[in-house]
Amino acid sequence: MTPFVAPAPPSLSEVSAVFCLLLILLVPFAGVGLTMINSGLGRARSAAHAMLSALCVTAVAALVYVIVGVAWQGAAGRPDHFLMIAGKAWGWIASERFFVRGLRLDLSPAALVVLLQIFSVGLAGLIPLSSGADRWRLGAICASTALLAGWTYPLFAHWAWGGGWLAQLGANCGLGRGFVDGGGSGTIQVVGGVTALSITWILGPRRGKFSAEALPAALPGHNVVLVLLGCGFAWIGWMALNSAGAMLFLGVEPGRVVLIAVNTTLCAAASGLAAGVVTRVRFGRPDASLSSNGWIAGLVASSAAAAFLKPAASMIVGGVAGILVVSVADFLEFQLAIDDPGGAVSVHAVGGLWGVLAVALLADAGPGGQWLAQLVGIATLLGFVLPLSYGLNWLLDRVYRQRVAREGELQGMDLHELGAGAYPEFDVHGDDFLQR
Amino acid sequence: MKLAGFLLLVAGWAIVVAAVALLPSAGARVGFVLAGLAVELFGLALAVRSHLVLQAEGEGE
Numbered sequence: 274m275t276p277f278v279a280p281a282p283p284s285l286s287e288v289s290a291v292f293c294l295l296l297i298l299l300v301p302f303a304g305v306g307l308t309m310i311n312s313g314l315g316r317a318r319s320a321a322h323a324m325l326s327a328l329c330v331t332a333v334a335a336l337v338y339v340i341v342g343v344a345w346q347g348a349a350g351r352p353d354h355f356l357m358i359a360g361k362a363w364g365w366i367a368s369e370r371f372f373v374r375g376l377r378l379d380l381s382p383a384a385l386v387v388l389l390q391i392f393s394v395g396l397a398g399l400i401p402l403s404s405g406a407d408r409w410r411l412g413a414i415c416a417s418t419a420l421l422a423g424w425t426y427p428l429f430a431h432w433a434w435g436g437g438w439l440a441q442l443g444a445n446c447g448l449g450r451g452f453v454d455g456g457g458s459g460t461i462q463v464v465g466g467v468t469a470l471s472i473t474w475i476l477g478p479r480r481g482k483f484s485a486e487a488l489p490a491a492l493p494g495h496n497v498v499l500v501l502l503g504c505g506f507a508w509i510g511w512m513a514l515n516s517a518g519a520m521l522f523l524g525v526e527p528g529r530v531v532l533i534a535v536n537t538t539l540c541a542a543a544s545g546l547a548a549g550v551v552t553r554v555r556f557g558r559p560d561a562s563l564s565s566n567g568w569i570a571g572l573v574a575s576s577a578a579a580a581f582l583k584p585a586a587s588m589i590v591g592g593v594a595g596i597l598v599v600s601v602a603d604f605l606e607f608q609l610a611i612d613d614p615g616g617a618v619s620v621h622a623v624g625g626l627w628g629v630l631a632v633a634l635l636a637d638a639g640p641g642g643q644w645l646a647q648l649v650g651i652a653t654l655l656g657f658v659l660p661l662s663y664g665l666n667w668l669l670d671r672v673y674r675q676r677v678a679r680e681g682e683l684q685g686m687d688l689h690e691l692g693a694g695a696y697p698e699f700d701v702h703g704d705d706f707l708q709r
Numbered sequence: 710m711k712l713a714g715f716l717l718l719v720a721g722w723a724i725v726v727a728a729v730a731l732l733p734s735a736g737a738r739v740g741f742v743l744a745g746l747a748v749e750l751f752g753l754a755l756a757v758r759s760h761l762v763l764q765a766e767g768e769g770e
Binding site: 359363446448610611642663 | 715718719720721722723725726729730731733735738739742743745746749752753757760761764
């Protein structure tokens with residue numbers, strides 16, 4: 274383990290750096306959008322809890338990431354630890370200092386990366402919230418987010434974005450440009466998505482979700498308007514995220530931001546419509562919440578390849594994402610008895626994996642071997658990040674029970690944990706529509 | 710079964726990493742990466758299956 278300096282990041286002119294900064298400042302809209310969707314797809318009696326949880330996740334993620342996460346993740350061109358294998362150096366963890374010491378927070382690419390990552394790690398932390406809705410304790414949410422922001426996320430982000438071994442696959446093995454993931458389909462979305470899967474497994478399904486015969490009951494979200502409005506906010510944030518990520522991690526010039534915004538939009542549009550059509554064919558009417566999940570899945574899938582896709586290809590990426598999200602959501606619920614109220618696993622994990630794969634199949638990302646680099650990235654997300662995330666959350670559950678007590682679930686998270694509901698002037702219905 | 714599933718996930722990833730880092734020939738590298746992914750998928754199936762069993766046992770109590 275020797276510190277060395279990872280390959281340098283692309284340099285930015287002052288004008289490009291300011292432009293990139295402005296894009297980064299729009300990224301929190303993606304988090305706002307996801308928060309509205311999470312809250313809208315949950316129960317009315319847990320709406321305030323969902324909103325406060327999102328705020329806490331964003332806060333914990335930012336604090337923990339700055340305290341320790343930056344030190345593990347680093348940035349391309351910054352000090353790194355590497356292993357020498359077969360005569361080649363493979364970076365595995367950064368050697369920055371805690372509390373962002375030793376890094377000037379100006380318009381340099383490394384400083385812009387830190388700012389973008391503070392928002393991105395919060396975004397990744399919001400994803401599991403939707404899978405644990407209506408039964409995940411606030412304290413456990415904060416502790417789980419600290420593990421994600423302090424360890425799981427920075428480690429993989431270093432490998433993919435910080436000049437680590439996945440990014441080096443091109444230089445060391447001739448696999449295209451190395452693992453390509455400009456806007457974070459894998460690094461943000463799949464990392465958040467597999468954490469969401471871990472959380473659903475650890476928490477178990479909501480009470481009343483499955484009958485004794487394992488048949489799922491419909492527990493509709495309480496505010497579809499909020500969900501659809503959230504899609505709009507997420508769209509703005511995602512265009513900025515994909516553009517800033519491509520500039521900082523792939524070195525694309527600012528002029529390509531137009532293509533990235535067009536591709537992001539087309540991908541979301543095709544995905545949202547595809548999900549609407551699939552639900553129309555299956556259920557006789559388009560389903561609003563699944564269509565909105567389709568929209569988000571399109572944004573998720575667009576992130577990795579938006580800088581390299583042709584517009585027609587981005588429509589294909591989106592169309593496939595829309596079909597996938599509905600099919601996988603059904604499969605998870607009916608076949609695997611996974612209760613994921615907001616569809617985090619189908620939208621973020623599956624949509625993100627598809628986005629990473631789409632770079633290999635449809636994007637013009639550079640020299641040959643790119644598809645193998647993308648497969649290695651997918652193997653790492655499934656074979657390393659999922660077990661790590663599950664293991665950390667399983668250990669956390671041993672020392673601090675993550676699921677709320679039975680009476681809290683029946684009462685609602687708002688009253689049980691916060692002492693007041695989100696809608697005090699309205700009747701909030703209990704489980705009277707469920708079979709007992 | 711749950712532990713076995715997660716161990717297989719990690720084992721599959723180890724095969725992929727070893728193939729990329731150690732094998733010089735492109736053909737062998739591709740073969741081992743695909744084999745590693747297959748092991749991972751088997752591990753994932755096992756992990757999913759184990760949670761179905763655990764859930765059914767929990768509901769039966």
